[in-house]
Structures are given as structure tokens and as C-alpha cells.
Amino acid sequence: MLLRRVIFFLLIAIFSASGFYTGLLVLDRGLLSLPGGLPQLKFGILALSTLIGLILGLFLASPIIRGAVRLTSFLEQRLSRTPTQDLVMGSVGLIIGLIIANLLGSILFVLGPLGKIIWILGTLLLGYLGMSVAVKKREELLGLFSNFPRFGREKASRAENRQSNFKLLDTSVIIDGRIADLVDSGFIEGTLLVPAFVLEELRHIADSPDVLKRNRGRRGLDILNQMRKNSPVKVQIIDNVRGLEDVTEVDSKLVKLAQRLGAKIMTNDFNLNKVAELHGVKVLNINELANAIKPVVLPGEEMVVQVVRDGKEAGQGVGYLDDGTMIVVDGGKKYIGQTISVLVTSVLQTAAGRMIFARPRQEQRQENGNVRYNGVNAIG
Numbered sequence: 001m002l003l004r005r006v007i008f009f010l011l012i013a014i015f016s017a018s019g020f021y022t023g024l025l026v027l028d029r030g031l032l033s034l035p036g037g038l039p040q041l042k043f044g045i046l047a048l049s050t051l052i053g054l055i056l057g058l059f060l061a062s063p064i065i066r067g068a069v070r071l072t073s074f075l076e077q078r079l080s081r082t083p084t085q086d087l088v089m090g091s092v093g094l095i096i097g098l099i100i101a102n103l104l105g106s107i108l109f110v111l112g113p114l115g116k117i118i119w120i121l122g123t124l125l126l127g128y129l130g131m132s133v134a135v136k137k138r139e140e141l142l143g144l145f146s147n148f149p150r151f152g153r154e155k156a157s158r159a160e161n162r163q164s165n166f167k168l169l170d171t172s173v174i175i176d177g178r179i180a181d182l183v184d185s186g187f188i189e190g191t192l193l194v195p196a197f198v199l200e201e202l203r204h205i206a207d208s209p210d211v212l213k214r215n216r217g218r219r220g221l222d223i224l225n226q227m228r229k230n231s232p233v234k235v236q237i238i239d240n241v242r243g244l245e246d247v248t249e250v251d252s253k254l255v256k257l258a259q260r261l262g263a264k265i266m267t268n269d270f271n272l273n274k275v276a277e278l279h280g281v282k283v284l285n286i287n288e289l290a291n292a293i294k295p296v297v298l299p300g301e302e303m304v305v306q307v308v309r310d311g312k313e314a315g316q317g318v319g320y321l322d323d324g325t326m327i328v329v330d331g332g333k334k335y336i337g338q339t340i341s342v343l344v345t346s347v348l349q350t351a352a353g354r355m356i357f358a359r360p361r362q363e364q365r366q367e368n369g370n371v372r373y374n375g376v377n378a379i380g
Contacts, residue, residue, distance in 0.1 A: 007065060012057035019053020020046060083240055086135050093134025097126040165190035166263035167284065170254055171201050173267050175220040178286055183231050191234045193263060194224065196241055197253055255279050291349075294323055297356055299344050305358075306339040307332045321356075330359040 023046045079087065101123040108115035108122070169192055173179050182188055202224070206217030228235045238257070247253045251272045258265050258281045265276050268286040276283045297303070305319035310333045317332025329335070329342055341361035348355045 004065060008061050011061040011064060012054065015053040015057030015060070016050050017053070019056070020050040022053070023049025085138055086240070089134040089138040090131045093130035093132070094127050095130075096134075097128070097130025098123065100130075101126040166193055166261050167191070168193050168195065168254055168258050168261070168263050168265045169198065170265060170267045170269060170272060171198050171205070171220070171250065172269045172272075173286055174198070174202065174224055175205075175216050176268055176286060177219065177223050178290075179266065180223050180227050180231070182286070182289075183227060183233055186232065188233060191236055192227070192231075192266075193236055193238050193261070195238045195254065195257055197244075197250055199224075199237060201250055251275060255281055290323075291354055294325060294354060297344055297347055299346055301344045302361060303327070303342055303344060303356075303358065304339060305329070305342055307335045307337070310336060325354055325356060327356045327358055330357065332360060335360065 026049070027042055027045060101119070104122060105119045108119040111118070167188070167190055169179065174194070179188075183192070202217055202220050204217070205213050206221055208214045208217065224235070241253065241257065244253045244256055247256060251269070252275075254265055254272070255276050257263075258276065259279065264282040264284055265272070266284045266286065267273060267276075270287075273283045273285050303321075305321070305327050307317035307319045307329055309318050310316060311318045311328050315331050315333050317329040317335055319327045319329060319332075321327065327342070329340075330345070332340070332342070342358035343361050344356055344358045346357045348357065
């Protein structure tokens with residue numbers, strides 16, 4: 001508040017001084033004719049011009065301060081969202097552009113006022129071009145330093161650290177929800193990155209007229225907010241996706257952004273998994289992790305399962321374990337709605353998950369070749 005008042009009075013003083021010097025300039029240039037014998041009119045004109053400057057200062061000082069505060073806040077927000085690499089390379093490009101413009105200025109000054117105008121316009125143009133080109137070509141410019149052994153080692157070390165710490169989240173893994181429990185368990189380290197276009201896709205899903213999609217989208221947004229507030233790892237929103245505007249598909253944007261950042265992609269989308277692998281991007285698939293930590297089942301083991309429906313083949317019944325693994329029971333159709341003991345005959349691992357094939361324990365042949373039904377010997 002004190003600083004604001006100081007600036008306010010300083011602006012008033014500047015406007016008053018500007019009014020005084022304006023009146024003095026008018027009198028010195030003879031722009032205003034005064035009747036002879038009245039030298040005191042000069043002091044009146046100077047006082048009047050100073051008063052006009054003072055009044056303008058009183059009216060314009062507050063709007064100028066408010067505008068400066070808003071402009072400063074806007075620039076601060078934009079700069080805080082801009083990556084450090086862009087800031088550094090943009091500053092270097094701006095400095096180089098201004099140096100070139102200054103060298104051309106000594107030549108253009110020979111042309112007089114026209115040369116000065118051309119120099120001013122050229123300075124603005126070269127400054128902007130230097131900053132823009134440096135930001136867009138930052139990866140190539142930084143790549144020049146990799147030719148030196150020391151810089152090459154440092155760059156490789158930074159790339160390795162980024163690749164091990166940054167993980168991009170796609171829409172499916174956020175909506176799925178298991179990522180929150182996985183992060184809370186402590187098995188995920190580093191920084192979780194959520195691109196702006198993934199957040200936008202979540203918002204579109206949450207605004208969908210379809211009730212199921214709308215609920216899934218809102219659930220994903222709730223999980224993301226919960227992770228940002230309570231997660232033991234850092235969750236960061238990436239707003240700077242410059243250079244990806246021409247890419248329409250979200251999956252393609254994710255893959256290109258992962259290549260740019262040297263990050264891994266966390267997903268449970270099978271198609272995205274394959275596309276990312278083709279582009280050399282490491283993928284952490286939640287479904288593959290879930291399949292990897294399921295208990296190992298071997299043929300010949302006995303299990304208890306509830307048959308809930310019939311299978312595709314004649315006489316088959318289908319049940320599920322607590323982790324969602326499907327069990328196909330050969331001859332289990334007649335046991336639908338019952339909980340029975342089964343013996344595992346084979347295990348099939350597919351891209352979609354694991355399937356267990358079994359048959360009822362009551363119908364297993366004993367070593368003596370007899371068959372038992374519900375515990376009663378078939379021979380008698």
C-alpha cells in the first residue's frame with residue numbers, strides 16, 4: 001500500500017513537470033503570441049500548464065497503476081507456465097536479434113529520419129524473430145552442445161533422469177481409478193504429468209449427454225483432483241503443448257509429447273500401448289500390472305468357484321475369481337447358481353487377461369478308474 005501511494009505521487013509529479021516543460025516549450029518556440037509589456041503572462045501560462053499536468057495526473061495516475069498491476073500479473077502468470085527452457089532460449093534469441101539490429105542501425109542512420117524508422121521497425125522484427133526461432137528450435141540448438149563430450153554426458157544424464165521420473169497419464173487410466181490406489185501404495189515414483197488436451201477430453205466426457213459417459217468423466221476429474229491434493233507424488237498439469245496443435249488424435253499427441261519429454265505413458269488402452277511401443281516410447285500398462293500380480297494357478301490345483309452363467313461351448317459354465325479372472329468350467333452349465341469345487345486343467349494367458357479352464361471336482365476320475373458323482377461311487 002505504501003509503495004502504491006509513493007508511485008501515485010510520483011506519477012502526479014511527473015505529469016506536473018511534463019505540463020511545466022510543455023508550457024516552457026510553447027513559450028520558447030513562440031507558438032503562443034503574447035501582448036508586449038506583460039511579461040507576467042509567461043508565469044501565468046507556466047502555472048496554467050503545470051496545473052493542467054497536475055489535474056491529468058490526478059485523473060490518470062490510478063488507472064495507470066491498475067493497468068500496470070494487471071499487466072504485471074498477466075505476465076507473471078504466463079511466465080510461470082512457460083518452461084524454463086523456453087524462457088532461456090527465448091531470451092538468448094531476443095538478445096541475438098537485438099545485437100544484429102544494433103549493427104544494422106549504424107548503417108541505416110545514414111539515411112536520416114527514414115533510416116531511423118526502418119531501424120526501429122527492424123529492431124522489433126529481428127527481436128521477435130530471434131525469440132520465436134530460438135524457442136521453436138531449442139531442441140536442435142541444445143543438440144549442438146551434445147557434440148562436446150562433457151555436454152553430451154550431462155544431456156544423457158538429464159534425459160535418463162527425465163525418462164525415469166516423468167510419467168504421462170492418459171484419459172483411460174484416470175477414469176479407471178486404480179492409479180490413485182497404486183500411487184498411495186508407494187509403488188509409483190517421480191512426477192505424474194497430465195497434458196492439457198487430456199484434461200480437455202475429460203471435460204468433454206463429463207459434459208456428455210450420455211449418463212454413463214458423464215459419470216465416468218466426472219469420476220475421472222474427481223480422482224485427478226484427489227490425487228493433486230493428497231497424492232504422495234507430484235501431479236502436474238502441462239499447459240505448454242506447442243507444436244502439437246496440428247495433431248488431432250489424443251493418442252498421437254501423447255506419444256509425441258512423451259518423445260519430447262523423454263517420459264513414460266501410463267495407460268490401460270491396448271491400442272495406445274502398441275502404438276507407443278512402435279514409436280519407442282516406454283508404456284506402463286495398469287492391466288499388465290494387474291495380471292502380473294494375480295496369484296499363479298497351475299493345472300491340477302483345486303479351487304472353489306461359483307458358476308454364474310453358461311459358456312460359449314455346449315455344456316460350459318463360467319465363473320469368476322475375486323480379482324475378475326474368468327474360469328471356464330467344462331460341464332459346468334448344470335451347476336449355474338451353485339458354488340462347487342473344480343480342478344484346473346489349463347491356464348491361457350491372453351492380451352486381454354488370463355483365462356482358467358477347469359472341470360467339476362465331483363466328476364474327476366480316481367486312480368482306480370472309477371467315477372464319483374457328488375461323493376457317491378458310480379459303480380455302487
